[in-house]
Amino acid sequence: MSLKDLLSPFFVWQRAFEKPWTNMRPIEERPGAPAYRGFHINLADSCIGCGSCHTICQNEAIDMVPVEEFSGRPGDSGLRPRFDYGRCCWCALCVDICTANSLHMSNEYTWLARDPTDYHFTAGVEEKPWQDSELGYHRAEGYHLYPPKRIDMDMLTADESVQSFDEVVNGYSEEQAKLEADRCVECGICVATCPAHMDVPDYIRSIRDGDFETGLQLMYRTNPFPATCGRICTHRCEEVCPVGITGQPIAIRWLKRFIVDQVDSIDYARILDSEIIENGHKVAVIGAGPGGLSAAYYLRKKGYSVTVYESQETGGGMLRYGVPSYRLPDDALDKDIDYIISVGVDIRYNTIIGKDVMFEDLLGEYDAIFLSTGLSVPSSMRINGEDHPRVLSGLQVLADVARGKDPGIGRKVAVIGGGNVAMDAARVSRRLGADVDILYRRRISEMPADPEEIKESQEEKCNLVEKAIPVEIMDTGSKKQVTIKWGEAEMVQDPKGGRPRPVLQEDRMHTETYDCIISAIGQGSNLDFITPAVQEQLAIEWGKFTPGEYQRSELEKIFVGGDVANRTADAISAIEDGHHAARGIDRFLKPGAYAEN
Amino acid sequence: MNTLLDRLATDFGIYDISDRKPAITTLKVEKQQAERLIRELRDREGYTHLNFITCIDYIEQGIFTLVYMLHNYGDKSTLGVEVDIDRENAEMTSIHTLWAQAWTYQRELREMFGINFPGSPRQEEDFCLEGWDDIPPMRREFNTKTYSTETFGHREGRVSEDPREHMKAQLYPTRGGDN
Ligand SMILES: Cc1cc2nc3c(=O)[nH]c(=O)nc-3n(C[C@H](O)[C@H](O)[C@H](O)COP(=O)(O)OP(=O)(O)OC[C@H]3O[C@@H](n4cnc5c(N)ncnc54)[C@H](O)[C@@H]3O)c2cc1C
Numbered sequence: 001m002s003l004k005d006l007l008s009p010f011f012v013w014q015r016a017f018e019k020p021w022t023n024m025r026p027i028e029e030r031p032g033a034p035a036y037r038g039f040h041i042n043l044a045d046s047c048i049g050c051g052s053c054h055t056i057c058q059n060e061a062i063d064m065v066p067v068e069e070f071s072g073r074p075g076d077s078g079l080r081p082r083f084d085y086g087r088c089c090w091c092a093l094c095v096d097i098c099t100a101n102s103l104h105m106s107n108e109y110t111w112l113a114r115d116p117t118d119y120h121f122t123a124g125v126e127e128k129p130w131q132d133s134e135l136g137y138h139r140a141e142g143y144h145l146y147p148p149k150r151i152d153m154d155m156l157t158a159d160e161s162v163q164s165f166d167e168v169v170n171g172y173s174e175e176q177a178k179l180e181a182d183r184c185v186e187c188g189i190c191v192a193t194c195p196a197h198m199d200v201p202d203y204i205r206s207i208r209d210g211d212f213e214t215g216l217q218l219m220y221r222t223n224p225f226p227a228t229c230g231r232i233c234t235h236r237c238e239e240v241c242p243v244g245i246t247g248q249p250i251a252i253r254w255l256k257r258f259i260v261d262q263v264d265s266i267d268y269a270r271i272l273d274s275e276i277i278e279n280g281h282k283v284a285v286i287g288a289g290p291g292g293l294s295a296a297y298y299l300r301k302k303g304y305s306v307t308v309y310e311s312q313e314t315g316g317g318m319l320r321y322g323v324p325s326y327r328l329p330d331d332a333l334d335k336d337i338d339y340i341i342s343v344g345v346d347i348r349y350n351t352i353i354g355k356d357v358m359f360e361d362l363l364g365e366y367d368a369i370f371l372s373t374g375l376s377v378p379s380s381m382r383i384n385g386e387d388h389p390r391v392l393s394g395l396q397v398l399a400d401v402a403r404g405k406d407p408g409i410g411r412k413v414a415v416i417g418g419g420n421v422a423m424d425a426a427r428v429s430r431r432l433g434a435d436v437d438i439l440y441r442r443r444i445s446e447m448p449a450d451p452e453e454i455k456e457s458q459e460e461k462c463n464l465v466e467k468a469i470p471v472e473i474m475d476t477g478s479k480k481q482v483t484i485k486w487g488e489a490e491m492v493q494d495p496k497g498g499r500p501r502p503v504l505q506e507d508r509m510h511t512e513t514y515d516c517i518i519s520a521i522g523q524g525s526n527l528d529f530i531t532p533a534v535q536e537q538l539a540i541e542w543g544k545f546t547p548g549e550y551q552r553s554e555l556e557k558i559f560v561g562g563d564v565a566n567r568t569a570d571a572i573s574a575i576e577d578g579h580h581a582a583r584g585i586d587r588f589l590k591p592g593a594y595a596e597n
Numbered sequence: 598m599n600t601l602l603d604r605l606a607t608d609f610g611i612y613d614i615s616d617r618k619p620a621i622t623t624l625k626v627e628k629q630q631a632e633r634l635i636r637e638l639r640d641r642e643g644y645t646h647l648n649f650i651t652c653i654d655y656i657e658q659g660i661f662t663l664v665y666m667l668h669n670y671g672d673k674s675t676l677g678v679e680v681d682i683d684r685e686n687a688e689m690t691s692i693h694t695l696w697a698q699a700w701t702y703q704r705e706l707r708e709m710f711g712i713n714f715p716g717s718p719r720q721e722e723d724f725c726l727e728g729w730d731d732i733p734p735m736r737r738e739f740n741t742k743t744y745s746t747e748t749f750g751h752r753e754g755r756v757s758e759d760p761r762e763h764m765k766a767q768l769y770p771t772r773g774g775d776n
Pocket of ligand 1: 163174184228232233234286287288289290309310311312315316317318319322323324336351352353354370373375420421424527561562563565569570571572
């Protein structure tokens with residue numbers, strides 16, 4: 001053993017008393033650069049769980065996991081991103097794509113844990129010290145991985161549109177549609193909001209792929225009125241579209257229309273037809289509106305023999321006699337209805353149930369009945385003089401125009417109401433050459449009409465008078481005119497916290513003479529065709545049904561839907577009611593097919 | 598700057614000139630003119646510093662755009678010289694003779710995009726992807742997701758739910774397409 005070996009332990013020991021060369025941890029604070037891409041921050045309350053972060057992550061570092069407190073929020077999947085830091089490479093694509101702009105990265109980059117499974121967390125849900133950090137990586141203002149603005153729709157100008165009943169919206173070209181479709185992040189949040197739960201992301205993808213036939217097939221899975229809905233749907237899907245949070249929502253409705261417009265109706269049978277296996281059951285449908293025809297279509301597809309009874313001379317219900325042709329041209333509606341008829345649905349027009357055919361007879365003759373008779377009775381304004389011959393109902397004016405009949409409104413018109421029917425009646429009146437005042441009892445911002453309708457009415461120079469309460473209708477002595485007395489309203493807070501109420505100001509009254517007054521303040525049902533004995537067994541409140549599961553009424557054979565059985569009173573809800581009733585009738589008449597196995 | 602650009606347009610046929618940011622101008626030049634232009638900018642116009650060389654993959658057009666970022670310390674201006682080259686058998690003149698450090702960038706571009714710079718030192722050696730056995734990963738046909746799925750294992754017990762399916766199960770189980 002050398003002397004060095006002998007002494008070395010002492011040299012080592014000697015070091016023990018020196019100042020150490022190594023440093024204790026923590027050395028000193030070394031914050032990440034201000035825009036460093038460190039640990040994730042999610043503002044879980046703003047996040048809507050669209051999963052775009054998950055989809056874009058090239059390392060599969062993000063899972064979407066259910067978080068109880070967010071479950072059931074409208075336009076929110078109830079899921080939140082969970083990060084696996086064993087796989088994250090800090091590229092920040094997840095932050096860049098985040099539709100809600102809720103995902104950020106802090107500049108924090110140190111996290112010590114003994115258990116490696118700890119590096120796996122649901123940002124914004126599990127407490128982490130960096131959650132409130134302001135520094136770190138944020139998507140730059142105005143920077144988007146997809147164009148935030150929608151492709152403009154080509155439309156007639158207001159000057160042009162009031163000249164005729166031509167369709168106002170021109171529809172996308174293929175190039176425009178593809179660009180618009182390209183903005184979709186395919187999250188599918190909209191599917192839950194759509195009353196019919198249409199396969200929106202899938203049919204949008206079919207546009208990107210240029211495969212419109214697949215697009216059409218996808219739409220018919222849930223909606224046999226795509227040409228119609230592609231034009232006039234209330235498009236609640238667009239209200240929840242995540243792309244709309246920091247930009248403009250995908251023009252889902254126009255894209256739907258685009259697909260239908262690409263396919264010739266001659267090709268429908270080849271693309272859509274499937275073998276119908278007759279099952280021997282017979283179902284009657286009352287009403288050939290969207291609710292009735294949707295039920296008829298899906299029942300027929302399931303092999304039922306379906307007869308639709310319709311009091312009018314043609315099908316479509318309010319889509320035909322309410323919605324004006326500049327929004328929904330007849331040929332678009334016919335494209336939908338003709339295909340429904342082509343699969344073997346038998347429609348008996350000009351047949352009023354309760355008069356030409358009795359309801360009880362249907363009950364006896366058919367295995368089940370679906371009833372979707374809509375709302376056809378204009379609501380009363382409940383003011384004196386309302387029955388004046390120059391007071392017309394919005395529904396009547398629209399129906400006349402739809403039938404090519406002159407409703408005789410004159411040159412100066414007041415429309416009473418603030419819903420879509422009022423807007424339609426007003427815009428139709430403009431096209432017939434009248435000057436139009438729209439009187440609405442609340443503020444414009446509270447109008448139930450679609451904001452686009454309100455905007456377009458104004459562009460077409462309808463004069464919106466808000467906070468105007470009709471008080472009395474008076475005769476002028478002329479057969480061609482009528483006077484209305486209306487008072488200004490003040491909005492008064494509801495002490496119970498409801499929405500503010502308009503209160504008539506007796507000292508601020510106006511009288512004005514018009515060629516006619518069009519009342520469009522709502523509509524109710526007419527269920528007189530149902531015999532009293534049957535009515536008694538049905539829970540009808542305020543003229544409306546309260547259906548149970550699968551749209552079933554209190555009587556097991558009778559299923560109900562559409563405007564007369566829902567609160568939303570729009571086409572897409574009626575379509576889903578009809579489809580859902582078809583599911584229910586199938587379960588009722590073929591219980592064996594659904595028995596739990 | 599404008600007189601310079603005018604002259605370069607005449608002498609080298611530069612085109613697509615655009616001011617990206619204050620004091621950063623980019624221009625395009627044909628591949629055959631590129632080395633001569635860059636040399637001129639370095640030797641005559643004060644662009645003595647090579648900031649970096651990088652590349653953008655325009656797979657749809659079948660080209661790579663090389664960007665040579667040059668800096669002039671005199672007027673603090675920066676010029677981005679852009680050169681389109683074919684993606685197929687991508688090759689470009691080496692400029693390590695102008696700036697020695699250029700070989701580092703060129704070696705990186707070879708590794709990440711598969712671009713060849715004949716004569717550039719140590720071209721064949723791994724740069725930062727030791728043992729890489731796939732196509733160059735910055736080429737856009739490289740599928741990062743597939744690669745990571747196939748290459749890296751998954752942590753036990755991870756599950757992810759699809760937003761749409763989750764909402765259907767929670768909110769409308771009896772409705773929608775297949776019902
Ligand atoms: C002016 C106006 C504009 C509208 N705009 C839009 C819009 O832009 N977007 C939208 O989504 N929705 C809109 N709607 C609402 C939409 O039209 C309705 O929600 C939809 O038509 C309801 O369908 P339904 O099947 O319930 O009833 P309806 O469409 O009303 O159809 C009922 C059918 O039953 C028939 N019927 C009734 N009683 C009998 C009987 N005893 N015997 C035989 N047949 C009978 C009727 O003749 C009618 O054809 C609008 C409605 C109106 C009035």
